[in-house]
Amino acid sequence: MKFGIFMAPFHRVGENPTLAFERDMQLIEWLDELGYEEAFIGEHHSAGWEIIPSPEIFMAVAATRTKRIMLGSGVVSVPYHHPFNVANRFALLDHLTHGRVMLGCGPGALPSDAYMLGIETTTQRERMVEGIKVIQRLFTEEGGISVDGSYFKLHDAHLQVKPFQQPHMPIFVANTFSPSGMVAAGELGCGVLSIGTFAPDGLKDLPKRWAMAEEIAAENGKKVDRKNWRLVFPMHLAESRKEALDDIREGCNAWIQKYFVETLAAKIQFEEYPGQPVEEMTADRMVARGGSIVGTPDDAVAYLRNVWELSGGGFGGVLFLAHEWATREKVQHSFELMARYVIPQFQASAVPIEYSQQWTSKRSEQLFGSSVAGIMKAIQDYKQHAAKQGRKPSDIVDQPITRVRP
Numbered sequence: 514m515k516f517g518i519f520m521a522p523f524h525r526v527g528e529n530p531t532l533a534f535e536r537d538m539q540l541i542e543w544l545d546e547l548g549y550e551e552a553f554i555g556e557h558h559s560a561g562w563e564i565i566p567s568p569e570i571f572m573a574v575a576a577t578r579t580k581r582i583m584l585g586s587g588v589v590s591v592p593y594h595h596p597f598n599v600a601n602r603f604a605l606l607d608h609l610t611h612g613r614v615m616l617g618c619g620p621g622a623l624p625s626d627a628y629m630l631g632i633e634t635t636t637q638r639e640r641m642v643e644g645i646k647v648i649q650r651l652f653t654e655e656g657g658i659s660v661d662g663s664y665f666k667l668h669d670a671h672l673q674v675k676p677f678q679q680p681h682m683p684i685f686v687a688n689t690f691s692p693s694g695m696v697a698a699g700e701l702g703c704g705v706l707s708i709g710t711f712a713p714d715g716l717k718d719l720p721k722r723w724a725m726a727e728e729i730a731a732e733n734g735k736k737v738d739r740k741n742w743r744l745v746f747p748m749h750l751a752e753s754r755k756e757a758l759d760d761i762r763e764g765c766n767a768w769i770q771k772y773f774v775e776t777l778a779a780k781i782q783f784e785e786y787p788g789q790p791v792e793e794m795t796a797d798r799m800v801a802r803g804g805s806i807v808g809t810p811d812d813a814v815a816y817l818r819n820v821w822e823l824s825g826g827g828f829g830g831v832l833f834l835a836h837e838w839a840t841r842e843k844v845q846h847s848f849e850l851m852a853r854y855v856i857p858q859f860q861a862s863a864v865p866i867e868y869s870q871q872w873t874s875k876r877s878e879q880l881f882g883s884s885v886a887g888i889m890k891a892i893q894d895y896k897q898h899a900a901k902q903g904r905k906p907s908d909i910v911d912q913p914i915t916r917v918r919p
Contacts, residue, residue, distance in 0.1 A: 514859040515830030516851070517551030518544055519587050519708065519745045522835050523768060526561040533564065536841060538575060543845055545579035547852040551743075553587025553617050553706065553832060559625035562772045569602050576610040585615030587706065587832075588687045592621055592632055592640035596647035596665055600672055604652070607677040614678070617706055618645050619687035619694075623777075638693045640664045645684070645701050652681035683741065688722065695722050699729025704741030706832070711747055711804030719744075720825030740829040744820065747805040748833040750850040751843070754808040758800060760847075761807065764838030765796035796838075806833075810854035817859060 518541070524533040541552050554571050557563035565571050568586040575584055589599055599616075607614040620637035621627050627634050643662045650658050656671040676682050685704040688694025690712055698705045705726060709715050723742065730737045747765075751757035773779045774791050783794040785802075800807045806816050821827055833851070837844065857863035873880065892910045899906040 514828075515550040515743075516856050516859075517549050517553065517582075517743075517830065517832050518835050519553050519555075519706070519832040520565075520835035521555040521557070521563040521587075522565060523562050523772070524564060524837065525767065525771075530564055534571075536837070537565070537571075537835070538578060540835065540845070540848075541575050541582065541584075542578050544848060545582040547849060548856075549582060549848075549852065551583045551585060551615070551830065551832065553585040553615070553743075555587050556590050556593075557623055557626065558593075559629060560623055560772075560776050562768075562776065563623075569606055572614065573606060573609065576606075576613060581613075583613050583615055584610065585683075585685070586617045588617040588619035588685070590621035590626065590641075591618050591644035591648075592637050592664070593626070593630055594644070596644040597651065597667060597670060599644070600648045600651040601674075603682065604672060604674050604676045607682050608674065610677075612677045612682070614676075615683045615685065616648075616681075617685040617687065618648075618703075622687075622689070636664070638697065641686075642697050642700060645686070645697075645703070649681070649684070649701070652676055685741070685743065692722070692725055695726040696729050698737055699726040699731075699735065700733050702730060702733075702735030702737060704743070704829075705737070706743050706745065708745045710744050711799070711834075715804055716820060716823050719820075719823055723825065738829075739824075739827055742828040743830045743832050744824075744828055745832045745834055747799070747807070747836065748813070748847070748851070749807050749836075749839060749844070750810055750813060750847045750855075752809065754812060757807045757809070757847075758796065760840075760843050761836075761838035762796045764836070765799065768836065768838065769794050769796070769799065810850050813851060813855045814858050817855070 520537060520541070522533070522537050524530075544552060552575070554568040554575075555563055555565055556568050558566055568589060572584040572586070591599065603614060603616050618641060620641040621632070624634050627637060632640070643664050647660055647662070647665055647667065651670065651672045652675065656669070658667055658670040660667040660670075683704055684701070685706045686694055686698045686701065687706045687708055688698065689709040694705065697703070707719075707722070710719070723739065726737045749757050749761045751760055769783055770791050773783065774794060780789075780791075780794070783799065785798065796807075799805055806813050817831065833848075839847070895910060896906045
């Protein structure tokens with residue numbers, strides 16, 4: 514299982530954007546140091562909280578400041594761009610990073626973005642699918658690509674520089690609450706970024722959503738692979754459940770109430786009953802509802818094992834929703850706890866170490882006895898050598914042998 518981050522990002526309105534971008538960059542550097550495999554960066558143009566307008570530019574800079582982590586768009590809103598330009602930019606970035614790029618695509622999450630660009634929201638999914646089909650052709654076909662689509666046109670087009678990764682970098686499609694993302698993934702044969710898993714019934718519906726992608730893929734002569742399925746969760750870990758929830762309560766409440774409810778009017782994601790007051794839409798209720806990982810490393814292990822079972826066949830990776838609900842130090846500590854104690858349980862890196870400890874423990878008496886025998890032989894050898902030399906042996910050899918190593 515791969516682990517990474519889904520960085521929208523979310524920053525409170527009124528903060529210095531330069532400092533916010535730098536914190537985002539430093540977080541990805543920290544994840545790279547901790548061994549996380551993936552970081553997906555969002556594209557948004559309005560609403561004030563999600564402020565990166567070009568994931569490609571951010572990814573290019575992040576690539577110069579990291580060593581291993583894969584960098585993906587999370588997501589490029591394909592209807593906002595001509596697919597020829599998207600294909601060219603990502604092929605170039607794939608070469609500049611020597612193959613550390615992933616292309617995450619979506620129809621565009623914010624209606625305010627589409628409004629400013631003069632795009633009808635009812636056409637966004639169709640625009641995205643049409644655009645991705647063009648991108649796939651540009652990545653894999655040699656010249657002569659002409660498209661007379663409903664939204665995009667090409668005349669005898671050719672991509673001068675193909676992607677560094679062959680036949681191209683991994684391509685993902687975002688899936689939130691509607692079925693359109695899974696339908697698009699099946700139609701295109703792409704991976705999936707399931708962003709709505711923390712919504713009501715998000716976990717329960719996982720098998721149904723994947724079945725939908727498989728059915729549509731079969732209808733279109735495509736295949737989808739669970740290894741290319743990423744689930745996105747809010748996450749914060751600490752030394753106790755109480756501490757973890759106390760850390761995020763104020764910041765998460767603001768995120769829910771000020772952004773999702775007040776700015777986006779998205780009450781339904783957090784309402785438990787019609788007409789629920791905004792002040793009751795809180796981090797405590799979100800955690801109690803089960804759509805997030807807030808607690809200790811042991812809680813995270815149990816949670817992810819449960820999600821694996823609920824998924825009806827597994828998935829390829831987990832992306833943690835980037836947030837600033839706690840202080841930077843606590844956020845970084847949370848990711849470190851995840852890397853030290855949780856991730857090894859899902860990547861088998863701790864298994865041989867645990868086996869070695871258990872193997873030694875079962876044989877500890879026998880092994881200690883053989884160690885004592887070796888020590889006693891060394892003492893006798895020393896005494897015999899001293900006697901041959903006519904010296905009295907040092908009295909340190911007569912001290913009792915204990916199990917404490919010097």
